[in-house]
Amino acid sequence: MNVAAQMTALWSGRAKRFRKEIMPYLRYMGQSGFPAFLSLFVITGAIGYFKLIQELPSQFPIAGVGVAVLTLSICWSPLRTWLASADKVFLMPREGEMKLYLQHSLRYTTLGCGLLIAFVLLLYLPIYRQGAMLIDGFFIIASAALLKLGNVWGAWQERRMAWPGMRMLLRLLRWSLTAVLLYAWLTCVLWQAAAFTLLVALLFLMLYRVPDKHHFPWERLIEEEERTRKRYYVFFGMFIDVPSQSSKVARRSYLNSLLSAVPYSNRNTFVYLYTASLLRTEIGGIVIRVMLLGSLVCWMVADSGVWSGWGAAIAYGLFVIVLAVQLGALRHTHRYSVWQHVYPLPQSHRIEQYLKVDRAAFLISAGVMWLVSSLPLLKIGLAAPLITMIAAVLLYTLIRPGRLRKKIVKEADED
Amino acid sequence: MDFMKPILQVKNVTGGYSPRKPVLHDISFEISSGEMVGLIGLNGAGKSTTIKHILGLMKPQQGQVQVNGTTLDEDPEKYRAAFSYVPESPVLFDELTVEEHLRLTGMAYTVNEAEFEQKKEKLLEQYQMLPKRKAFAAHLSKGMRQKVMIMNALLANPPLYIIDEPFLGLDPLGIRSLLDQLVEVKEQGGAILMSSHILSTVEMYCDRFIVMHQGAIAAQGTLEQILEAAGLTVQGGTLEEAFYKLVAGGRPQ
Secondary structure (H helix, E strand, O other), rough: OHHEEEHHHHHHHHHHHHHHHHHHHHHHHHHHHHHHHHHHHHHHHHHHHHHHHHOOOOOOHHHHHHHHHHHHHHOOOOOOOOOOOOHHHHHHHHHHHHHHHHHHHHHHHHHHHHHHHHHHHHHHHHHHHOOOOOOHHHHHHHHHHHHHHHHHHHHHHHHHHHHHHHHHHHHHHHHHHHHHHHHHHOOOOHHHHHHHHHHHHHHHHHHHOOEOOOOOOHHHHHHHHHHHHHHHHHOOOOOOOOOOOOOOOOOOHHHHHHHHHOOOOOOHHHHHHHHHHHHHHHHHHHHHHHHHHHHHHHHHHHHHHHHHHHHHHHHHHHHHHHHHHHHHHHHHOOOOHHHHHOOOOOHHHHHHHHHHHHHHHEEEEEEEEEEEEHHHHHHOOOOOHHHHHHHHHHHHHHHHHHHHHHHHHHHHHOO | OOOOEEEEEEEEEEEEEEEEOOOEEEEEEEEEEOEEEEEEEEOOOOOHHHHHHHOOOOOOOOEEEEOEOOOOOOOOOHHOOOOOEOOOOOOOOOOOEHHOOOOHHHHHOOHHHHHHHHHHHHHHHHHHOOOHHOEEEOOOOOOHHHHHHHHHHHHHOOOOOEEEEEOOOOOOOHHHHHHEEEEEEHHHHOOEEEEEEEHHHHHHHHEEEEEEOEEEEEEEEOOHHHHOOOOOOOOOOOHHHHHHHHHHHHOOO
């Protein structure tokens, strides 16, 4: 077997193993009612979408929405490599041949991302056509494809960079300039957008040459792969018990004051622990991202005044559901910890203190999204959806602890 | 503190994972304040199962465990507040820093806040962990993780310390520091149950020994009593010799 065939076999074998590994969880997910929820979500979304494109409000921010959805789908450039820690020993001697291995990863993930962009464009172009449409839809598709390829290449260069600060800086610059370029493509004439794109491409070609780079960023790729696998398991964890994956810790120093604010007292022992777990693990990262994305989407929908503000209420409701589901994973964090049986604290304390943290986190995140939505809605005098949104959240906050308590008791019985 | 007051009483405990096949067979021993007792035995002798019964992680099938005059069923909080535990493999929260682990322990064991601040600084200095005070547990070496476990146990300052294989992963300075600290705890009236395979250290620092073999106590008492039980002459005999005699019928080949 030649080297290329060996690398293809290695990559395919690993991809197949991963698919086999997650198959049972997909089955459980299928049995959990999630597909029904997803179908409902898709049907409601489709009805809303078709109504929206039929009666697009004159003040609808066509370019703004396009920039937001296309930036996310174009800049997000993951890379599945199936690499593991042991590869630093076993595959490192073959570093010279890893280019062949990597080609499969790039092809696989670019294809996946390409499908995502195609879907986003499919939804967005009917909206774009109702605007000024200075550039033909075909060129928008072509520019999106080119920008995607540029971002895949850029993301790879960033992965290779030795200094994390420079990597973060260039990633931020890539995301920001892609957003600006997309705005240019959606609002300017063809030659202006094309010339600007060329200039930005040249700028990046020069910028990416400056920092020191690894030939093959083993550590970074292994870390990225671990993170992706963990996300899969966090997701499956919502439906079924999954093998615990060691959780990567993020310092998030900007949130440290929240942890320090927990008073030093025996009554707050588990409040302190669960707050730290929420702020510094993947769960916190997901909650923050959902909150930010939810705030952005709700603000945009509210600003457009779709369905007299009820469009914003629906978007808000959907994000609150996602938030509640993701936050629910926090209850699993110390489920098997020996310390809950060793600390001189009643078991009921742990549950009640966990619920306290859950409630605070839920109210803060839902509150932020509500506040962001309220600014544009109040400006156009639409108070009814806002009152409904906050009333629904407060009502759910009253019901949620009881539901979580029942789940914890049930899970403890199963253990 | 009241010296020689029984702190841990294990009375006729039979237990294990299955009632049909118990791991422990009718074991009884006591540890009093101001005493350091070594729990020794081969792998699989039942040391860890004994510790699990004391911690309350396993319920005895027969018999009773009392800590500081109470059982787990009578008063779980009082029972658990009476001991701190250092497991064989450090079990830390990856998302907490060294300092935050100490804070969590202080909160759990109701250590007064001012006292906590004072003790925290002293322990961090004693275990050369000052430069690592802001480091996450996930980023510490095994030895450092073990130091955090030990600092937590010492911070809680309960009447009883249950320490399982404390020297694994510790550097020589860490071992010396721990032993000095345990002697200090003992002198102040603390009771210590220490499980270890390093027989020379156990012999040097412990007042009494419990030799476990196949889920039962093969011998217990002072070094002299252990030597006598092993049929060896008291003069010049070592714990290691007695141990081999008791559990393997002599020195292993």
